[in-house]
Amino acid sequence: MTPLKKLSVAETFATLPKTPDETIVNEMLSAALDQFKKKIIVLDDDPTGVQTVHGVSVYTDWSMESLEEAFSEESRMFFILTNSRGFTASETQRAHEEIAARIQEVAAKQQQEFIIISRGDSTLRGHYPLETDVLRSTLEQQTDVSFDGEVIMPFFKEGGRFTIQDIHYVQDGETLIPAGETEFAKDRTFGYSASHLGEWTEEKSNGAFPSTDATYLSLDDIRNLQVDRLTDQLMKVEHFNKVIVNATEYIDVKVVVIALIRAMNGEKHFLFRSAAALTKIFGGVSDKSLLTKEELVSEQNQNGGLIMIGSHVKKTTEQFEVLQTCDFIKFIEFDVHLVLQPEQFEKEVQRVIEMTEKFIRNGQTVAVYTKRERLDLGENQQEDELKLSIQISNAVTSIVKSLKVRPRFIVAKGGITSSDIGTTGLSVKRATVAGQIKPGIPVWLTGNESKFPGLAYVIFPGNVGTATTLKEVVELLHH
Incomplete structure (x- = not known):
């Protein structure tokens, strides 16, 4: 062709x-x-x-x-x-x-x-x-x-x-x-x-x-x-x-x-x-201007926010690099390659959970990101890679599931990551779409049945926005 x-x-x-x-x-x-x-x-x-x-x-x-x-x-x-x-x-x-x-x-x-x-x-x-x-x-x-x-x-x-x-x-x-x-x-x-x-x-x-x-x-x-x-x-x-x-x-x-x-x-x-x-x-949905910080974050909650970065597409990596220039964020790398060594992996998950919890409680916003190199098992190993990626995804979700402190907001980067965090990590059965924080980036308000009812949960697709959009979203929610 x-x-x-x-x-x-x-x-x-x-x-x-x-x-x-x-x-x-x-x-x-x-x-x-x-x-x-x-x-x-x-x-x-x-x-x-x-x-x-x-x-x-x-x-x-x-x-x-x-x-x-x-x-x-x-x-x-x-x-x-x-x-x-x-x-x-x-x-x-x-x-x-x-x-x-x-x-x-x-x-x-x-x-x-x-x-x-x-x-x-x-x-x-x-x-x-x-x-x-x-x-x-x-x-x-x-x-x-x-x-x-x-x-x-x-x-x-x-x-x-x-x-x-x-x-x-x-x-x-x-x-x-x-x-x-x-x-x-x-x-x-x-x-x-x-x-x-x-x-x-x-x-x-x-x-x-x-x-x-x-x-x-x-x-x-x-x-x-x-x-x-x-x-x-x-x-x-x-x-x-x-x-x-x-x-x-x-x-x-x-x-x-x-x-x-x-x-x-x-x-x-x-x-x-x-x-x-x-x-x-x-659906006959009217135009609505982009959401403001006041609509999304309660001033009473002085805890830090949480950003979870899973997606590996090129755009996410570019956006993540710009995010790293924010001095108010604590970055935690999650070494997902340890998935090949179950005991080490379990320890690594616990380490990430404890650090995340501590920073959020101290009012600091945390970004947890999976190691940026793809796990490549070599030729014809797609099925095994898929199984491992599911284990990794479950581990990322467990970080949110284990949180004992309510973050000010949660941003999840990548479709599969955000889905697992919403349904399993936050136990949402029914959410209401509040609108968009930037064009093409939706925000859920979590239902009463969820782990943190009424939380602003930003679902950031892997392939939307420019290099600076992720940083702009986090700055809007944080400051």
């Missing part, structure tokens, strides 16, 4: 069709959402998917009790954190079979229609197409619904992920890099080569869904408000073929949602695989 060209951000955006009048689109959207009575259920494969919303609930399990509570909420949308990006394929399959079956059961009991958005990564990593395939087959077996299509929308403005002429790009400074040429495409578990989304779905489905069978919603039609034409395209989709959405602005998502609601009101059934932008618009 010939590598696609990198583009200049400024030049590319200058040549795109002009965006339509926001007021007109907002009126059309609000009318469409008023007519849309289905519950919106977002299955999030890691906790960063709430990075565009506020005032919605996130459930960390899918027990019948949680689902019944979620369906009874006033809110039109709720999130279930599946955390499946950290699962094996068979665990992912089992979880999605269980979730789909239970959602269907609760929905039937409460006589409530629903749609499911499978929220995946805006750089295209994750168990795709496994997740939506399992949701589709489970729901089709249990009901008389058959799904006409799957809507693919990885656009995520806050992270600089744009789809232009059916090709998905990742912004890096002033450049747009085709997704297939980025470090994310080389992911050991979820790698891929195609950047054209039709070719990507073909590649991921091993040819089951050829790119020529996909339906492409163009920026020209979207920006010229050709809602009838877009709706017609959607009405013709069948056999679970893919719908590729081009978007570089939230207004594009709004126009597409209007067309989608018209098609669904016309009895079309879709599943969705999207990044975080779609959920905000479908």
Whole structure:
């Protein structure tokens, strides 16, 4: 496959069709959402998917009790954190079979229609197409619904992920890099080569869904408000073929949602695989300014904060290097390579817990970071590496679980790290998304059942922000 060209951000955006009048689109959207009575259920494969919303609930399990509570909420949308990006394929399959079956059961009991958005990564990593395939087959077996299509929308403005002429790009400074040429495409578990989304779905489905069978919603039609034409395209989709959405602005998502609601009101059934932008618009979530320190930290709590750094992507390491210039933070390196020597490892975990506890109690903010060199066991050892990385993750989580003192705030860096700390370390069953502390960086307020109720828990994705963003977030919370 010939590598696609990198583009200049400024030049590319200058040549795109002009965006339509926001007021007109907002009126059309609000009318469409008023007519849309289905519950919106977002299955999030890691906790960063709430990075565009506020005032919605996130459930960390899918027990019948949680689902019944979620369906009874006033809110039109709720999130279930599946955390499946950290699962094996068979665990992912089992979880999605269980979730789909239970959602269907609760929905039937409460006589409530629903749609499911499978929220995946805006750089295209994750168990795709496994997740939506399992949701589709489970729901089709249990009901008389058959799904006409799957809507693919990885656009995520806050992270600089744009789809232009059916090709998905990742912004890096002033450049747009085709997704297939980025470090994310080389992911050991979820790698891929195609950047054209039709070719990507073909590649991921091993040819089951050829790119020529996909339906492409163009920026020209979207920006010229050709809602009838877009709706017609959607009405013709069948056999679970893919719908590729081009978007570089939230207004594009709004126009597409209007067309989608018209098609669904016309009895079309879709599943969705999207990044975080779609959920905000479908859920009718208003814009909200970034959170302030006053909204997040109580002045009564004079303890230090806690920063946990697990993610190894390049961006995290750059952000961590800048963080190290903060003189008010105590840094504790956690030597995770000792995982190969269980007794030493146990001692190391205890050492980190004791130091963390002592500093926080003394009012000092602590950053615990895993050793930056990756543990590499050599060729064909991925399964063993995965097992060890789970042990390491459990150890990182146990640091939070063992805390006897309530930190002023907790920041967790990296999706898998933040998920484990939220569900296991802090025992959260249901959190409320307070909003964002910086674009694309969500904050949970932990529920009453959790270890520290009402704590501001900042979920900092591995691949969001610039080199200085982590330092800025911590400074805002600390000072």
